[in-house]
Amino acid sequence: MDTLSAFVAIVGRPNVGKSSLLNALVGRKVAIVSDKPQTTRTRIMGVVTKGATQLVFLDTPGNHKPRTRLGDFMVRSIGEAVSGVDVGVLVTEPRTNAREEELALLEQLQRQKLPRILVINKIDTLESKAALLEIIAAWQERGPFDAIVPVSALTGDGLDELWQVLSGFAFESPHFFPEDATSDQTEQALAAEIIREKMLLLLRQEIPHGIAVAVERMGERETDKGAIVDIEAYIYCERDSHKGMVIGKQGSMLKQIATMARTDLEEMFGTKVNLQCWVKVKEDWRNRQGFLSGLGYRID
Numbered sequence: 455m456d457t458l459s460a461f462v463a464i465v466g467r468p469n470v471g472k473s474s475l476l477n478a479l480v481g482r483k484v485a486i487v488s489d490k491p492q493t494t495r496t497r498i499m500g501v502v503t504k505g506a507t508q509l510v511f512l513d514t515p516g517n518h519k520p521r522t523r524l525g526d527f528m529v530r531s532i533g534e535a536v537s538g539v540d541v542g543v544l545v546t547e548p549r550t551n552a553r554e555e556e557l558a559l560l561e562q563l564q565r566q567k568l569p570r571i572l573v574i575n576k577i578d579t580l581e582s583k584a585a586l587l588e589i590i591a592a593w594q595e596r597g598p599f600d601a602i603v604p605v606s607a608l609t610g611d612g613l614d615e616l617w618q619v620l621s622g623f624a625f626e627s628p629h630f631f632p633e634d635a636t637s638d639q640t641e642q643a644l645a646a647e648i649i650r651e652k653m654l655l656l657l658r659q660e661i662p663h664g665i666a667v668a669v670e671r672m673g674e675r676e677t678d679k680g681a682i683v684d685i686e687a688y689i690y691c692e693r694d695s696h697k698g699m700v701i702g703k704q705g706s707m708l709k710q711i712a713t714m715a716r717t718d719l720e721e722m723f724g725t726k727v728n729l730q731c732w733v734k735v736k737e738d739w740r741n742r743q744g745f746l747s748g749l750g751y752r753i754d
Contacts, residue, residue, distance in 0.1 A: 457506050457627065508624075544563070590604070645719055667687055686730050708733065
């Protein structure tokens with residue numbers, strides 16, 4: 455049987471549900487999710503194989519105006535993702551007005567001469583089908599689009615239709631990943647992102663954007679009660695005051711972060727996890743190229 459493949463870039467403004475959509479399509483968490491903008495910092499790849507067709511999805515950071523070298527990296531990664539794919543998917547929320555960043559992304563997709571798919575996410579928040587039809591009509595005027603697909607990453611509505619649309623752009627090619635692959639992320643990278651996700655959930659708005667997580671050591675060992683994965687992670691923040699907030703009174707916040715992260719990690723790895731977290735201050739790390747490179751944010 456001939457195999458088909460396609461690379462699909464998922465782009466959009468911050469906080470429109472790109473990572474939630476990727477996770478829903480893949481069927482497991484490969485990208486962290488929060489209600490705070492700019493949760494995704496780098497390009498994350500998700501892989502879905504159904505029969506002869508394999509789609510490789512590239513989730514990108516939300517398009518925004520960068521204020522740090524990390525921000526520069528995030529915005530540049532959007533352009534790099536778009537330049538090497540077969541299909542572009544613009545994800546938006548269910549509203550009739552297009553934002554400046556969305557129009558810029560559409561122009562970018564058009565310059566690359568890519569098929570343009572508009573995904574209207576979060577349709578579960580709409581009160582009526584009439585409202586959805588009005589939104590679709592407003593976006594059609596800003597086309598042309600190769601398809602407009604309303605979906606809910608939360609409920610799964612529209613995901614089958616989206617797969618059918620996107621698989622129509624797959625071309626005859628060997629699969630680029632094994633059939634059971636779901637992501638190109640290493641286990642260490644996924645573990646670091648899970649820890650950061652919990653901080654996005656638990657900490658005040660301004661703190662998580664100044665935080666980075668690095669897994670320094672990770673290994674599996676056998677015990678009398680079965681296998682256990684040991685993870686040692688360092689949490690970097692930019693200020694002493696933020697370090698105190700991350701740790702919390704008598705270590706209460708750090709313990710809560712680690713407990714929530716451990717639960718997700720045990721589900722992900724299917725085994726017990728021993729997670730140890732330490733907090734360090736690294737002033738202005740978002741503008742330090744050497745430190746950013748060590749975290750995998752390379753800006754050449």
